[in-house]
Amino acid sequence: MSSLDTEPQRRTLDDASAEVVSADEVEFDVETDVLIAGAGGCGLTATLAACENEDLTVTLLEKSDEVGGNAALSTGMIPAAGTRFQREAGIEEEPADMARDILEKNGHEADAELVQHLCEHSVELVHWLVDDWDLSLHLVDDFKYPKHSEYRMHAPPGRNGEHLVAEMRDRIESRANAELLTNTPVTKLVAKDGAVEGVVAGSVREEAIRAGKVILATDGFAGNREMVRAYCEADIADALYYGSDGNTGDGIRWGAELGGALASMDAFQGHATVVSGTGALSTYAVVMNGGILVNADGERFGNESKGYSEFAVDVVRQPDGVAYEIFDERIFERLQGEFDDFDRAIELGSYTSADTVEALATELGCAPEATRDAVESYNAAVETEEPDEVGRTDGRNVLSPPFYGTEVTGSLFHTQGGLVVDEHARVLREDGSTVDNLYAGGGTATGISGHGADGYLSGNGLTTAMGFGRLAGLHAARSFGE
Template structure:
């Protein structure tokens, strides 16, 4: 679909259909629209009974934004933390999230998801044999403790591959790709949902007692991005192609309330020439970012989402990442994203800052002076010129660097849901039979890009996916 034809919430169009106008072709107990992290986890949670669960993914492969992420799941109070001697609890995790977004997110939802986080990790490992291990060699910005639990290669593709394998081995779950949901079917009598219309070449009407919207956000819909997140509209889009806001529009049309529609997750260090993601672990291990003049323009430890806007404000929307061999060796072989960027030639090496800067295209003398001031602040254990305080190692030759730009990864606003993932109306009542999670539901990052704390996306994607699947299953079992 062309950008000009992409639908928005303000268009005069209908994307739901009354059940009275539908002749059902097939039925299922639970229909999950979307096969990303939310949908796959929801299906696993829902499958722990004899109910029939159907997952429809509109693209040719499952995974969505989860497959493009590091796959790291934040969780507080896990046995892996305890084994590493780390004392952490959901209250501390919630405090970090709320501090990052200036308490603009729903505090009760933040607390709830944090309280469920350890159970989520243990359930994935114990019940579904998903491979996760604690990341205890670095912290993302504003995390007070080591709480990231990562798949092999610290790559979301590996997490998705395992989830998909478990789905395909589960008899009562049907997973179909190239099967886009195109409309919701409204229940005439209960003011809720009765099923969906789906299909790429031939549409079918599928009756379902419960529908979970797992279609992610709207970052792939340029018109919706312009409507809600205009400051990032010209940035490179680095998310999944299928994220066009479908579930958000459908849920809103059925009466679902919306919140924080201006929220999104950006990324500050996408390699400009290759399009490869330069993991922010480069920065959090001591790397810095300068502009074309060789000067730093902000505190990089604010986080890759907030800093993305700062990068995009620089001339030609580019900046330059500068780090050293210590950081290169530490990340080499640990992050699939980093290894891919290396293989694509994203990074350049030089024996001096001046030589590196000359190759990258930023001012050599000013860049060298900037690195020297940074090193002096680190050596003195003092805040540097940007106010950054997390530096523990000076930068020394040989040096590495990359030309980078800011990117839009996914949006964080969407449908308001309760603690079970049920879609709520403005008056707080649930839309009968309808659930949402991940980017389709409002996130826990408040407004804009600055409230995003690393891991917030998977916290709501996998956390709400599991909670929605569990509640939908239990509600059906009780009927």
């Protein structure tokens, strides 16, 4: 997590500095078959997929000293529709149901064919991770994120992305034909006649690496304040940044310099409930189990169940950019021990409790009487099964003493726009042709969330990170030498 206030100015797409060099000007130091830039969810998945071809050498480079990127900061939940884990739980749904939810959430602004393709691939993705790579995933069937019509999240232990990332790293390090290097940033692409031939990488000493295929998995640009200001709405540009510091738009700029088309550059995922002070993430399961948010005046200011991404903007727009999350002991006890994020927030002393709403509000710093009235109005709507004052009908339960709460702020997690790719995650130019030997996934590629914050559906990030990652790795390995 970083506010980026002390970060140096980052490069933008308008920067004149070249980040692609000609192969004619480079003497390659080493070679590999498939090179992946970035060891987040996309890069790790792409590496697993590519190294299944034991005849190939696969190299994964990460600029930071730890792998995982935003995937490690997430819940690690992978949405998939039609898995055997759903069927075992008595859930019957198809990839088309997941695609419908995604497209309805983004107002059908995303590429429908690509959304359907990723949703169909999601079933193979989850089964492959569990069956072929022995990853620990289980179906989450005790709550639904906003606008999910069915239980379809497949989570690692603790519902924590760190566990998912650790297992993936372990599997990669066990492969003789896969190499993972940290603290080794890719700094430039090497190309000839528009086709990628390798990269330049290294921090202390740069090396030119020849590669048959290059997969860009450097995530988006949420860690680059200048690019965020250039493309995303002003209300989120100066919000707290809660993502990996390495997400500075590198891969997007490299691909664009080679003629790669860009789309949905204004799209991003925010989060509405990062705890002020401790910086812990108060999982949105608090809200979807019945919690509400009020501002300093004790007033609810929007429908919390519309989603944590767009609601983050609503929170940022409140006085001082903060809100107050109000819930009860039933929710507290239900979530404790289920989410590592929630347990960490508890350990950091993020939550206050009281026997009355007024006492809780006084402790938190929001208007006591107005907060009490907001809870009473909400409870009355729940009891009568009518929409409440903000129009909410989902994820509601009567709140009863003792009550719990915390001060939260809205934050920026990651961007959702980038390079346009095809069904194999190959980077495309405006005319529909491919940039030879170049792939992109995750935040480096155009996402499936449409525009702005409103189109983000929970899980969209890992759907494109791990979905495109596997598609890129499989195609790169299959087509190597072409």
